[in-house]
Amino acid sequence: MNQRLDNCLAPAKLNLFLHVVGRRADGYHLLQTVFQLLDHGDLLHFETRADGLIRRVTDVPGVPESSDLIVRAATLLRSAAAERMDASRLGADIAIDKRLPMGGGLGGGSSDAATTLMALNHLWQTGFSRQELMALGLQLGADVPFFIFGRNAFAEGVGEELAPVDTPRDWYVVIEPGISVPTPQIFCSPELTRDSKPIRITDFPSAPRNSAATNSRRFGKNDLQEVAAKLFPQIDECITWLGRFGDARMTGSGACVFCAFDDEQQADQALQAVRTAGRENWKAWKASAIERHPLSHLLQIEH
The missing domain is CATH 3.30.70.890 (GHMP kinase, C-terminal domain)
Known part of the structure; x- marks a missing residue:
């Protein structure tokens, strides 16, 4: 029987400050910031499939399904799961209520990817830990590990070095x-x-x-x-x-x-x-x- 998870929030983030403290030899910038989670964001809906297909069933203007971080995250998780289980039949229909703007600095696409990894890890019972999902998420974007980290954080490096921090309840x-x-x-x-x-x-x-x-x-x-x-x-x-x-x-x-x-x-x-x-x-x-x-x-x- 197919399983569902509906109304999964992919929360927005704010950078309460953002300092550029250097640049690596490979061109990536070294940052320091505090990430703040908000109770507003995109809403994702997941339903498992047993035929191995991964589909985004909602049209997102300007974002082809094949390049959407949602689909890429699901495909990456299934590929990683194949190393520990038979993942050939793992599939999902994913719908999204897109509420965060693209190019807004709110982490919308990265948050969508993180929510996808967490939700499908649960529905598919692939058993990856938080740290393992963060490592997968980093392959999709520098901000994805923060959302999987799951709490407000002081971030360094290119944004992947995270430490929990308390923030005002503003x-x-x-x-x-x-x-x-x-x-x-x-x-x-x-x-x-x-x-x-x-x-x-x-x-x-x-x-x-x-x-x-x-x-x-x-x-x-x-x-x-x-x-x-x-x-x-x-x-x-x-x-x-x-x-x-x-x-x-x-x-x-x-x-x-x-x-x-x-x-x-x-x-x-x-x-x-x-x-x-x-x-x-x-x-x-x-x-x-x-x-x-x-x-x-x-x-x-x-x-």
Whole structure:
């Protein structure tokens, strides 16, 4: 009998800060950041098949099924499972309610891939541990291991060196400015500084208390923001506008901009202001910080 998992959240992430501290010989940039999970993201639905077919049953404009990270993640998991079991009949129909924008800096595709690995590892009973799934996920993208790691994290290296960190239980307003930012264009810019001073995890003022929230919001900066804002004036416009409510900054390589608030009421007030601002290309929403990935309980090895 086919098995199902419905309404599996692939949560968005924010980079509360993002420092570029160097560059490796192979061209990859060395980063330091704090990843924050949100209770908003894409929703995925899985139904197993016994004929070995892996299908994305939802159309995603601009993303061919064969190149979708969802399908690639499922195929990679099945290939890895073939080394320990008969995986020839492992298949799945995967549907997605796509709510996160592409090129937004929210980790949408990486989060979709991570949710796929965790959900199908459970449904197919392939038995991979969290660490094994993280290693598989790294083959798909640098951010995928974070989502499988399953909790807010201080990240280093190219984003794969992760340590758990406590973050304030803030509410966030996020603005999508209606553009997509190609990450390589930002990292390849000659104007990008790559020499931020490395910090330690203890330098980040993390604590699930409002007393620490203000300090953590003002901590560091996003080294990619200045470059992205020059290349895409829409980002600079969002930062300036949302900055009326607090420390607005860009997440990841853009294009989305966010601002943190102590409580939901403050977030609602800012959200209402965005929606009445008359910016036709802007899409805004609110979300709360969460501590763990909603599918973490499906994995055998917990933090």
